[in-house]
Amino acid sequence: MTDISVLVPGRIHTRVIERLEGRFTLVRADVATLDAATLAGIRGVAVSGSFPAAAIDALPNLEIIASFGVGYDGVDVSRAAARNIVVSNTPDVLNDEVADTAVALVINTVRRLPQAEAFLRAGRWGRGESFPLSPLSLRGRRVGLYGLGRIGLEIAHRLEALKLEIGYHTRNPRADVPYRYFGSLREMAGDVDILLCIVPKTPETHKAIDADILGALGPQGVLINVGRGWSVDEAALIAALESGTIAGAGLDVYYDEPRVPEALLGFEQVSLLPHVASASVPTRNAMADLVADNIIDWFSIGRARTPVPETPQPISG
Ligand code: NAP
Ligand code: 8YV
Numbered sequence: 001m002t003d004i005s006v007l008v009p010g011r012i013h014t015r016v017i018e019r020l021e022g023r024f025t026l027v028r029a030d031v032a033t034l035d036a037a038t039l040a041g042i043r044g045v046a047v048s049g050s051f052p053a054a055a056i057d058a059l060p061n062l063e064i065i066a067s068f069g070v071g072y073d074g075v076d077v078s079r080a081a082a083r084n085i086v087v088s089n090t091p092d093v094l095n096d097e098v099a100d101t102a103v104a105l106v107i108n109t110v111r112r113l114p115q116a117e118a119f120l121r122a123g124r125w126g127r128g129e130s131f132p133l134s135p136l137s138l139r140g141r142r143v144g145l146y147g148l149g150r151i152g153l154e155i156a157h158r159l160e161a162l163k164l165e166i167g168y169h170t171r172n173p174r175a176d177v178p179y180r181y182f183g184s185l186r187e188m189a190g191d192v193d194i195l196l197c198i199v200p201k202t203p204e205t206h207k208a209i210d211a212d213i214l215g216a217l218g219p220q221g222v223l224i225n226v227g228r229g230w231s232v233d234e235a236a237l238i239a240a241l242e243s244g245t246i247a248g249a250g251l252d253v254y255y256d257e258p259r260v261p262e263a264l265l266g267f268e269q270v271s272l273l274p275h276v277a278s279a280s281v282p283t284r285n286a287m288a289d290l291v292a293d294n295i296i297d298w299f300s301i302g303r304a305r306t307p308v309p310e311t312p313q314p315i316s317g
Contacts, residue, residue: 001299006044007031009055012068015285016046019292024299031055044295053079064304066294068287069278070094070150071228073201077310087311088294088304092150093286094278099154101252101277102226103162106143106194109222109250109271110136135269136222136247138162144192146185146209147199147227148174155198155226167192185209189216194224201228211236214246221246226277229254238263241270252277 006024008017009031020026027034027042031054042059045051048068053076056062064086067075072089080087108114111134119131143159145152148168156166156179167180169188174181182188185208189195195217199205209223210233217223223246225232234255240246241264248269254260257275264270278284294304307313 004043004299005038005041006046006295007042007059008046009051010047010049012046012048012291013284013288015288016068016291019289020046020295023296031058034058044298046291046295047075050074052076056080056083056085064088064295064298066291066298066304068291071200072308073228073230077308081311084312086298086304086313087308088291088298088306089308090287090290091306093290094283095150095154097280097283098151098226098277099158101273102151102155102196102198102224103158105226105250105252105271105273106159106196106222106224107138109224109248109269110134110138110141110194112268112271114271115268136220138164141165141194142167142192143194143196144169144182144188145179146188146195146197146231148177148179149198151226152198153177155196164194185213186216189213189221190218192217193220194222196224197227197231199227199231201230205231207231207233207236209233209237211240214240217246219244219247223249223251225250226252229257234261234264241267 001023002025004024005027006020007027027038039058040060043061043063045065047065051065051074056076056079062085065075065080066088068090070089070091072087075087077087116131119125142165145156145168148170159166167182167188169182169185197209208231214236237249238261241249250271252273253275264272290306294306297303297305
């Protein structure tokens with residue numbers, strides 16, 4: 001397959017490169033820098049992050065875009081589908097890691113454990129000071145999951161072990177779970193103490209968690225976001241934290257990464273992570289392998305391993 005060219009624009013996990021080089025001719029460059037003959041030779045793309053319509057349009061013989069990550073919002077899937085190009089993502093292999101991180105973020109936020117560690121490291125405990133009791137506890141709390149897909153379900157299973165009552169809001173109720181279904185995000189926010197966001201970035205989820213939802217969550221309420229920053233109105237969140245409209249927030253994702261609004265850094269009732277929910281060596285290796293396997297399968301057996309539902313899955317010719 002060394003006669004097949006695969007484009008790798010921008011940075012990607014090194015294991016993707018290791019798995020593909022030798023098998024394919026790798027073109028490690030941005031589309032805008034390539035001549036027409038090279039562009040015409042490219043049949044596959046391996047990408048982490050953005051691959052917009054203009055890049056797709058520049059590649060007349062493209063067959064597959066293998067995207068790193070389960071969320072593939074950076075790839076213009078409608079343009080790919082219109083061109084009969086398959087898009088693949090990396091579902092399932094990261095479910096447990098992301099769910100573990102989500103639960104850690106819940107506990108860190110509610111019990112202020114990162115602040116307690118910073119207190120110790122600063123020598124304050126050793127000097128005889130006591131770390132303040134956390135204003136909130138997980139005891140007796142109700143959690144509402146906004147999204148109950150592959151990752152949401154793993155989060156729910158872990159939260160059950162913490163003895164929390166669980167509800168969820170999705171567009172379609174699930175028949176296979178014992179959790180309470182809410183037909184609207186607003187209704188769920190009004191009923192729970194912890195609102196945990198794990199939905200994809202779509203037009204419908206844009207700033208879905210706004211001032212109204214935060215108001216419904218209430219003064220004992222905590223927002224946790226491990227989905228996409230896109231789903232939260234950050235200005236409304238900052239205002240809600242400032243005014244005590246909600247009690248706290250734990251965030252792994254932000255609207256304009258890696259930019260984190262300065263105001264969020266100043267809140268003691270907030271726990272912040274730099275988009276690390278899947279960021280362990282084993283899990284990122286598994287994601288990288290799945291990117292490579294999608295491309296290898298496509299060009300060897302004519303089927304991508306984990307194609308996204310929006311794009312066609314024709315047998316390659
Ligand atoms: P998934 O299996 O596709 O689940 C998505 C869930 O969201 C489903 O329950 C879906 O249910 C629900 N949903 C979608 N649109 C909705 C809407 N408009 N209103 C209400 N519910 C909606 O996806 P996943 O594998 O669990 O991943 C979820 C997302 O997490 C990814 O797309 C990614 O953005 C994010 N993520 C973040 C990290 C991180 O590092 N922080 C890591 C991995 C994933 P219905 O279809 O019934 O509505
Ligand atoms: C990754 C993610 O951090 O899978 C996703 O959707 O957000 C994360 O696992 C990201 O894709 C790597 O760039």
